[in-house]
Amino acid sequence: MQTLRKCHPETLDGLGYPAGFVHGLLDPDCPTPALVAGPNGKAADKRFNVYRNNVTVSLIDALAAVFPATMRITGEAFFRAMARFHIRKAPPTSPLLFEYGRDFPDFIEHYEYAQSMPWLADVARIERAWLDAYHAADAAVLEAGPLALIPPERLSDLVFVAHPATRIVRSAYPAVTIFSANRASDPVGRIDATAPESALVTRPALEVEVRLLPPGVDTFLDGLIAGEPLGNAAATASTCCLEFDLSAAIRMMLEAGAVAAIQQGG
Amino acid sequence: MPKLAIHADRSASGTLRFPAHPIDGLAGTSFKHQHLPSILADGDRDDGFFEVHAENYMGAGGPPHAALARIREDYPVSLHGVCMSIGGPQPLDKAHLGRFAQLVERYEPALVSEHLAWSTHNTTYYNDLLPLPYTETTLRRVAEHINEVQVAIRRPLLLENPSTYVRFKESTMSETAFIREIVRRTGCGLLLDINNVFVSATNQDYSALEYLSDYPLEHVGEIHLAGHAEQEDDEGDRLLIDSHDGPVADDVWRLFDIVVDRCGPIPTLIEWDSAIPEWPVLKAEAKAAQAILDRYAALQRERKHANA
Structure with missing residues (x-):
């Protein structure tokens, strides 16, 4: 009885139909809502299943579209099963599906x-940052x-405005190498990398770019x-990473289009 | 017949940023970014229009806006909202409505449409066009929502009839009576999805022709055509699915012919949203619709001439 009440709450004002409809959409244990039927006394189970299927499949498809490398790594069946668990637990809270999948x-x-x-x-996480950069x-x-016009002695006071697309993703694993190998369509060979990696995600024009950051540059850009x-x-990056190379870091920052402007000190 | 093919007017600043491409009598297709290079390469700019799902352009920037701005330079564009949840009882999402109005302002679309359906309940978005009961209570609420949208976008909205798979036991009026009354109360126009008419008529066991004769055709500003898939209901009878994944069915083409004969050459869209073919295949489908529109445009001229 409790299940039935959860699945089909009673409504009185004629405007409660969504509450009576939605539980079955993502919960296969809920029966077909009592408020719907087929024509001429026909049953509505397979009919209601069309909505269940539309909702579940389209949301799994939405996650598959955001996370193609992740799906390539796991295989499609594994990914879709994992995504189904997630959408039942955390369905979208925005009608903008390109915002979905943050958690x-x-x-x-x-x-x-x-x-x-x-x-x-x-x-x-890198794939989610990729899509954020795409729509930034x-x-x-x-x-x-x-x-180049700024005198060297004033460089250290410069404050920058980050480009709206710029994201940094740090990993304790070689996630950037694995992402890059699986995001392309080429066959994936053996990956020997084992060191932690950080990604710089930017979109200087219309193409999203993902770079593997050299040691310390993630701290510097953060x-x-x-x-x-x-x-x-630069001082923080040098302290935590002895190999940090400031001029190489600035070169990469400019080449990637990670910053939009000089905010002050210019 | 009132003219419901609303043309790109002016932005708030009073300036047109895009050319005012007329859409009267044209057939168009869903705009898919992968087709952009082929569309630009074939250079056939004299006819056709493109329809986009508004939500895909609600990001801040990037390739989607670049592609839409590019296509809008050369073609009329129809802005089709998919998730305003007009058919739901809860208040419209003001942020979403604001984004929608901004797109209307920014791209000056020739047509603006939404669905008679809901997709959000409380804060959850279900990503499907879900059905509603047709009663005096829901009618009042839907009319309020449409008025609110029309105030926000400062122009009439075209409301699309849904594909349905179930009926609500509490419904007290037919879908056509509901739609007719919505039009009377809000002054909105209609997007007649002929595939949806055929799908719903088959699924709900009524005649598509009778539906069309009850439907206020004089308010139609746009037509949709699409492909559907076939399953079975609990009794083993045909249950059609509005899948948008293939060519338009022959039955739907026949209904289109009947509608255009009655309404004249209304802007008509071929919707194709999954299993998307190469551009030439989609374009050929639109050309088939265009040939029918052109035939009735010529007939209409002859009739006018004969009456003169």
Whole structure:
């Protein structure tokens, strides 16, 4: 009885039909809602299943579209089963499906059957960042020219405005190498990388770019994106990473279009 | 007959940013980004229009806006909302309505449409066009929602009839009576999806022709044609699925012919949203619709001439 009440709450004002309809959409244990029927006394089970199927399949398809490398790694059947668990637990809360799947990487991290692939969640995080970069606001990127005009002694005071598309994803695993190998259509060979990797995701024009960041550059760029002056960000990066190379980091930042402008100190 | 093919008018600033391509009498297709290079390469700019799902362009920037701006330069565009949830009882999502109105403002579409359906309940979005009972109570609520949309976008909305698989026991009026009354109360126009008429008529065991004779055809501003799939209901009878994954069925083409004979050459869209073919296949389907529209446009001219 309790199940039935949960599946089909009573409504009085003639406007309660969604409550009577939705539970069965994502919960296969709920029977066909009592408020619907087929024509001329026909049953409505297979008819209602059309809606159940539309909802579940289209949402799984939406996740598959956002996370193609993740699906390539797991195989389609594994991915679709994992996605089905997720959509039942956390269906979208926005009609914009390109916003969906933000909590899917965390779900993957704790998904029982994915524990043998501890890097899978980070690959999914890079894919989610890729789509955010794809839809981010358009903005010009800072070119090398204006930066070259600044006297060296003033460089350390510079504060930058991050480009709207710029994202950094850190991983304790070689997630960038695994992402890159599986996002392309070429066959994936043996991956020998084992070191932690960080990705820089940018979209300087209309193409999203994903780069593997050299040691310390993730810390450096995180600092700049948070609004720290260049000198502070570089000092933090050098402290935590002895191999950090500031001029190479600035070159990569400009080449990737990671920043939009100089905010102050220019 | 009132003219419901609303042309790109002016933005709030009073300036047209895109050319005002007329859409009268044209057949169009769903706009798929993978087709953009072929569309631009074949250079056939004199006819046709493109329809986009509004939600795909609600991101801040990037390739979707670049592609839509590019296509809008050369062609009329129809903006088709998929998830306003007009048919739901809860208040419209104001943020979503704001985004929708912004797109209307930004792209100056020739046509703007939404569905007689709902897709959000509380805060969950179900990504499907879900059905509603047809009663005086739901009619009042739907009319309020349409008025709210029309105020936000500052123009009439075209409302699309749904494909349905179930009926609500509490319904007290037919879908056509419901739609006719919505039009009377809100002044909205209609997007007649002829595939949906055929799918619903088959599934609900009524005659598509009778549906069309009860339907207020004089308010139609756009027609949709699409392919459907076939399953079985619990009794083993045919249950049609509005799948948009193949060519338009012969039965639907026949109904289209009847509608165009009565309404004249209304802008007509071939919807194809999954298992999307190469551009030439989709274009050929639109050309088939265009040939029918052109035939009735010529007939209409002859009739006018004869009456003059």
